[in-house]
Amino acid sequence: MTESEKTKTRVKKIEEKLVALPARPGVYLMRDSGGKIIYVGKAKILSNRVRSYFRGQPANPKITALVQRIHGLEYIVTDNEAEALILEINMIKEHRPRYNVNLKDDKLYPYLKVTVNEPFPRAYVTRRYENDGARYFGPYTSAGALRMTLEVLNKVFPLRNCKYRLPEKRGPRECLNFFLGKCSGPCHGHISQEDYRAMVSEVLDFLAGKTAAIEKRLEREMEEAGAALNFELAAGCRDKLSAVRKVSEKQKMHAIGGKDEDVLAVSVIGYDACGVIFKVRGGKLVGSEHHYLRNILGESPSEVMGAFIRQIYLTDREYPAQIFLNQAIEDKNLLQTIMSERSGRRVKLHVPERGITAGLVSMAEHNSSLLLEELIMRKEKSRQRVPEALLGLQKALKLPSLPHTMVCFDVSTIQGGYAVAAMSCFRNGSPFKSGYRRFRIREVQGQDDFAMIGEAVGRYFAHVASGELEMPQLVVIDGGKGQLNAALQAIEKSGAQVPPTVALAKKEEELYLPGEKEPFALSRRSEALRLLERIRDEAHRFAVSYHRKVRKKTTLKSSLEDIPGVGPVKARALINAFGSIQAVARAGMEQLTSVSGISAALARKIAGHCSKWRKNATLI
Numbered sequence: 001m002t003e004s005e006k007t008k009t010r011v012k013k014i015e016e017k018l019v020a021l022p023a024r025p026g027v028y029l030m031r032d033s034g035g036k037i038i039y040v041g042k043a044k045i046l047s048n049r050v051r052s053y054f055r056g057q058p059a060n061p062k063i064t065a066l067v068q069r070i071h072g073l074e075y076i077v078t079d080n081e082a083e084a085l086i087l088e089i090n091m092i093k094e095h096r097p098r099y100n101v102n103l104k105d106d107k108l109y110p111y112l113k114v115t116v117n118e119p120f121p122r123a124y125v126t127r128r129y130e131n132d133g134a135r136y137f138g139p140y141t142s143a144g145a146l147r148m149t150l151e152v153l154n155k156v157f158p159l160r161n162c163k164y165r166l167p168e169k170r171g172p173r174e175c176l177n178f179f180l181g182k183c184s185g186p187c188h189g190h191i192s193q194e195d196y197r198a199m200v201s202e203v204l205d206f207l208a209g210k211t212a213a214i215e216k217r218l219e220r221e222m223e224e225a226g227a228a229l230n231f232e233l234a235a236g237c238r239d240k241l242s243a244v245r246k247v248s249e250k251q252k253m254h255a256i257g258g259k260d261e262d263v264l265a266v267s268v269i270g271y272d273a274c275g276v277i278f279k280v281r282g283g284k285l286v287g288s289e290h291h292y293l294r295n296i297l298g299e300s301p302s303e304v305m306g307a308f309i310r311q312i313y314l315t316d317r318e319y320p321a322q323i324f325l326n327q328a329i330e331d332k333n334l335l336q337t338i339m340s341e342r343s344g345r346r347v348k349l350h351v352p353e354r355g356i357t358a359g360l361v362s363m364a365e366h367n368s369s370l371l372l373e374e375l376i377m378r379k380e381k382s383r384q385r386v387p388e389a390l391l392g393l394q395k396a397l398k399l400p401s402l403p404h405t406m407v408c409f410d411v412s413t414i415q416g417g418y419a420v421a422a423m424s425c426f427r428n429g430s431p432f433k434s435g436y437r438r439f440r441i442r443e444v445q446g447q448d449d450f451a452m453i454g455e456a457v458g459r460y461f462a463h464v465a466s467g468e469l470e471m472p473q474l475v476v477i478d479g480g481k482g483q484l485n486a487a488l489q490a491i492e493k494s495g496a497q498v499p500p501t502v503a504l505a506k507k508e509e510e511l512y513l514p515g516e517k518e519p520f521a522l523s524r525r526s527e528a529l530r531l532l533e534r535i536r537d538e539a540h541r542f543a544v545s546y547h548r549k550v551r552k553k554t555t556l557k558s559s560l561e562d563i564p565g566v567g568p569v570k571a572r573a574l575i576n577a578f579g580s581i582q583a584v585a586r587a588g589m590e591q592l593t594s595v596s597g598i599s600a601a602l603a604r605k606i607a608g609h610c611s612k613w614r615k616n617a618t619l620i
Helices: 003-020 046-054 061-069 081-095 143-156 193-207 212-227 231-249 301-313 332-343 355-384 388-397 449-465 481-494 527-561 568-578 581-586 589-593 600-616
Strands: 026-031 037-043 072-077 111-114 123-126 135-137 261-269 272-281 284-294 322-325 348-350 405-414 417-427 437-440 474-478 501-505 510-512
Touching: 003 046, 003 072, 026 046, 026 081, 037 046, 037 061, 037 081, 046 061, 046 072, 081 301, 081 332, 111 143, 111 193, 123 143, 135 193, 143 193, 143 231, 193 212, 212 231, 261 301, 261 355, 272 301, 272 355, 284 301, 284 355, 301 322, 301 332, 322 355, 332 348, 388 527, 405 449, 405 527, 417 449, 417 527, 437 449, 437 527, 449 474, 449 481, 474 481, 474 527, 481 501, 501 527, 527 568, 568 581, 581 600, 589 600
Parallel strands: 261 322, 322 348, 405 474, 474 501
Antiparallel strands: 026 037, 026 072, 111 123, 111 135, 261 272, 272 284, 405 417, 417 437, 501 510
């Protein structure tokens, strides 16, 4: 089938799907030729939203690229738009589609969990946010902030850290922490449940940034201990007070009426974005976090803000009643409704225009802008730190651009048997293991290295032509002029644009270029030559290891298939049951007959042949 026919077939299938789209709310999924999900979206009316991608000329070239890669359409109908919104964010987190706005640092940040749902609560670090009745504080994006909080928490509040289910189960005696003054000993009645709960209440205030009452209590206890001449206790209270104040000083004051609020700002430059969250608790700015986002389709700041809120707040997270934004969003009312239902109180999203909150939003926006500029600067510096070998290759081979991505092909076979090929991949002069590929040669019979190279190269570049794999800046072929020509023909036949290609012959390490009759050599001291040798040796190593694996697997099966009555199916069943032919040879009659399809008579034949193998020491 020609490319034109394939395109017509693809368009026809999509048109059939478009006609069948319902006028209902739901989520739509777009897949590429390999079946991979490349975009997930939600719609109030599926038929209108999805058809808009295929009507007229998109203003954004990235959307054009997305549409050209769509080979399959699916949809899931929901009862309402709110359900569609939640389903969309779950699908994005699950599949991480290339063309959606995605968090670059979408990892599980730690929380501080206080188990207020237990009679004697504990406080510990967790990365799982569950709806289990406990209180969660975080997430902490700074390891330093989490470490300081834990240090002060353990110093000021002697909470238990054992895992016993008190009061039903407990240890035989008090733990070491109790004797060190780091645990109040609720397991053996050294503190009542009421007093312990009062301490936990202070812990919750401390973690929420409300430290004034704690500081007053510690001051009072320090003065009382000093008046009673208990200087050791007074010194302990002084140290605790100092630790609490140290945390409090790191919190910037804002006269916002003592409320709990979040302040969000996003900045967008090109296909990168950064979102910043300021956490205001009790009128104090107690912490901040930032997330970098990938914005492949070049969405507007407003659309990026909407995606940012969905990915941050519609997952496992506690949020306050008010969230201030630097960008208005389209789904404001819908998001407010969902978040209000989840939190059990009214949640408001608002873009302030004046006052202290507007100044705080401006500060968050300034921070997000600086962080984004810093990211772009780091990217630029990374591009400028080019290894000397790449510069040497570009100059020696007269390449149009630096070969940041290089691939190398090699074949491995024994007189045409067990033929395989492999491809190594280097990024910026270093091995990029996830880019490696291996190929079982299927179309070539006999010893024909040229055709084998052509088959492997053609199969790889067919994926490049379809857009599934990126185009390398340099292709290296292990071999001479014949292998080079076979590779070039295969690339042209695949429909992909032919990239710069070179063949590297062993022994003399000569280079062959397309259109050049004679080879040439680089200096043996050249960093460029050493890089070519490294990528060639990696391809050779990868090909040989795959060849050995295929040969061993095939030989093992064929050894068993030499036994009368044992065909491919029974040989595979024996290998699966025992793991190796050596294990089959050691197996007894009872073990052999336990394998599906192996009768007692056949088991005796297998045991007889295996005894001959052992005697002649020919077992692999």
